[in-house]
Amino acid sequence: MAAQVKFLDTTLRDGEQSAGIGMTVDEKLQIARQLGRLKVDIIEAGFAASSPGDFQAVQRIAEDVHGPVICSLSRAVPGDVDAAWGAIKSAEKPRIHVFLSSSEIHQMHQLRKDREDVMTMAVDMVSRARGYCEDVEFSPMDATRTNPDYLYRMLEEVIRMGASTINIADTVGYAIPSDFQTMLNNIKQNVRGIENVTLSVHCHNDLGLAVSNSLAAIEVGARQVEGCINGIGERAGNASLEEIIMALDTRKDLFGVELSVDTTQIYPTSRLVSRITGMNVQANKAIVGENAFRHASGIHQDGVLKDRSTYEVMQPERVGLPPDVQLVLGKLSGRAGLQARLEALGYSLDREEVTGVYERFVELADKKNEVTDRDLEILMDEENRTASEPISYSLETVHFTSGDKDIPTATVRLIGPDGNAKTDASTGNGPVDAVCRAIDRVIGSTARISDFQVQAVSEGRDSVGSVSIRIENNGRMFSGRGANTDIIVASAHAYLSAMNRMLAADEEAELPAVGTTPD
Numbered sequence: 001m002a003a004q005v006k007f008l009d010t011t012l013r014d015g016e017q018s019a020g021i022g023m024t025v026d027e028k029l030q031i032a033r034q035l036g037r038l039k040v041d042i043i044e045a046g047f048a049a050s051s052p053g054d055f056q057a058v059q060r061i062a063e064d065v066h067g068p069v070i071c072s073l074s075r076a077v078p079g080d081v082d083a084a085w086g087a088i089k090s091a092e093k094p095r096i097h098v099f100l101s102s103s104e105i106h107q108m109h110q111l112r113k114d115r116e117d118v119m120t121m122a123v124d125m126v127s128r129a130r131g132y133c134e135d136v137e138f139s140p141m142d143a144t145r146t147n148p149d150y151l152y153r154m155l156e157e158v159i160r161m162g163a164s165t166i167n168i169a170d171t172v173g174y175a176i177p178s179d180f181q182t183m184l185n186n187i188k189q190n191v192r193g194i195e196n197v198t199l200s201v202h203c204h205n206d207l208g209l210a211v212s213n214s215l216a217a218i219e220v221g222a223r224q225v226e227g228c229i230n231g232i233g234e235r236a237g238n239a240s241l242e243e244i245i246m247a248l249d250t251r252k253d254l255f256g257v258e259l260s261v262d263t264t265q266i267y268p269t270s271r272l273v274s275r276i277t278g279m280n281v282q283a284n285k286a287i288v289g290e291n292a293f294r295h296a297s298g299i300h301q302d303g304v305l306k307d308r309s310t311y312e313v314m315q316p317e318r319v320g321l322p323p324d325v326q327l328v329l330g331k332l333s334g335r336a337g338l339q340a341r342l343e344a345l346g347y348s349l350d351r352e353e354v355t356g357v358y359e360r361f362v363e364l365a366d367k368k369n370e371v372t373d374r375d376l377e378i379l380m381d382e383e384n385r386t387a388s389e390p391i392s393y394s395l396e397t398v399h400f401t402s403g404d405k406d407i408p409t410a411t412v413r414l415i416g417p418d419g420n421a422k423t424d425a426s427t428g429n430g431p432v433d434a435v436c437r438a439i440d441r442v443i444g445s446t447a448r449i450s451d452f453q454v455q456a457v458s459e460g461r462d463s464v465g466s467v468s469i470r471i472e473n474n475g476r477m478f479s480g481r482g483a484n485t486d487i488i489v490a491s492a493h494a495y496l497s498a499m500n501r502m503l504a505a506d507e508e509a510e511l512p513a514v515g516t517t518p519d
């Protein structure tokens, strides 16, 4: 029987470490459920000890998502291991993932600890985690820049203590495929007991080689790979999980390994992650980019029309791209047409839920001739977001005037946490600035906008505008998004959504910390 490669998805942990991303507990749960549909083998749900919010997210996912192993990251300190277990203990299949720096650079400059003390921490904490559960992963951080003999000894020790997965972390994206293969082969030859555990790799994309390194590792026997949907993550990101999955699926002839993933869930998962994180997928991104299956040149179009295999190495349906639109959705469409299209896009809704979405759909169809798939995604996103987002303030009305000779002015009316309406107005150097300043005046905020992106969701003058905003407050970043056919109204929603997240985080910071924190 062919060997199986397992996928550990860390979109909710390493992916969330992308600069400027902050997800609510409900949003994380929504992504985790979708990862369950994608049938990844392991979901790294978060880093339980890092904050009360992360603890809660890991715990909710552990209780709610069935099928995959649910894992929490943990530093090699007792409080972290205890918090990780506290958060995952109700999972069907719990895992604790302990990590610790193995390279001299990290030990000297970051940990500032003696290498033998670090060795003891690794041994003690894997043993502690093993006391809680059988499934324990150990990652030597910055493994690819670690002295090989020290690394072999560390791995041997943690395997002796009961680690069941050894994850070689290319933390800073330093590896080169051929060199990485040599390193893994050496580990296999020099570490006693490695044959009894799962060898895993975790590659970052600093040199653009994360996927290549992961595939090279599979060629020499790695049987778990870690990565994120859309390749998000620290700095240049993690290995893009969908690219590894489709490389293994498309080139089965070469790799000859089995996967349990449902590839048709890739596209809906990618769209969901992009919408929730506010990180757009570049158009030419492999597998999930907007142009990934579009053919522009005449020769290519001719070939594809005769036989798709002339210019496509995989079928778009294989990655879950929705079939071409047969029915145009507009204001005359009924609930059945809407439900059918939503199902083709990967949403399953009951009658009651369809009725809720239908109201929003009719509102939009009144403003637009044709409601496209992208419009529907935004509609669903708004529906889910308003149901799950922390709401301290909601927008009742926004009014603005602007023009080439006028001073942009905006008035907003917000409903506050006490249920009372508050109105304020401001001028600005543009209508968006005026609206945001007016909102600031109501809330009393001094947050700064650090990123502002407007995207037309579909083509045409009547397109829905989708706005993503990031704000910075006391060194912390919060993102928000909003959509409307009027981009100033969309901006007001996006700004308020970021503000609400900031206010929820401020409230959370006042809760007592979970578990003990490391030194």
Ligand code: KIV
Pocket: 014, 073, 099, 139, 140, 141, 142, 169, 170, 171, 172, 202, 204
């Ligand atoms: O990049 C890294 O080293 C990590 C570890 C925690 C596995 O994310």
Ligand code: ZN
Pocket: 014, 171, 202, 204, 234, 238
């Ligand atoms: Zn990482």
